[in-house]
Amino acid sequence: METTTRLKKPEAMLFDMDGTLFQTETLLLPAYHKMFDRLRTEGIYTGETPPESLVLSTLGMILDDIWKTVLPDLDAEGRNRANEIMLELEVEGLQSGNTKLYPQVKETLQALKSQGVKLFVASNGVEHYVKGVAHAHDIYSLFDGVYSAGEYKTRTKVDLVHRLLTDHNIQSAWMVGDRSSDVEAGKKNGQTVIGCEYAGFGNHSELQGSDTIIHSFDQLLKLYEEAK
Known part of the structure; x- marks a missing residue:
């Protein structure tokens, strides 16, 4: 992990889908x-x-x-x-049945939920696809909301995340994702950003501005447990 600042425990975590939860x-x-x-x-x-x-x-x-x-x-x-x-x-x-989540995604989400963290998906994908992936891999029920640009007709992830935070009255969240759009969405909404560098779709520069970069999904649990 690459941590640039001491993290605070969030009330919620917002996850990108492709390249973060799902091996697209x-x-x-x-x-x-x-x-x-x-x-x-x-x-x-x-x-x-x-x-x-x-x-x-x-x-x-x-x-x-x-x-x-x-x-x-x-x-x-x-x-x-x-x-x-x-x-x-x-x-x-x-x-x-031949598609895959990244290793330890379901187990990590279950562990975070058991500790009281509200979990959400915030994806630029279409509604049918995003929800379909969550259902197919039996993680849909773990989320308090599954938000997609396709469903909410948002032009940017900044707008989508703003809608999500407002709908659920969330003050503190970690935006977890692998692309520059995730970093922008988190930062422009005043939230902490956890950059994911294990998918290999983008490049390291895309995650500039992240508060922390993780190299496997299960590192997220340790980050949460160590946050103050």
């Missing part, structure tokens, strides 16, 4: 390749499948920005079709 590539990459096969079959897309690194680099973005990055030459209708196919394939993937 276990679902995303198989669906990604199948989606482009479908787009080519339907005559919507004719090129090669863009590299996996491109779609992985978009994790944490809102949906519109993801498709503008991955499919910059398609019109809105084409992007909407790509999104429909992707969601369909992701549902199939979650039902397959």
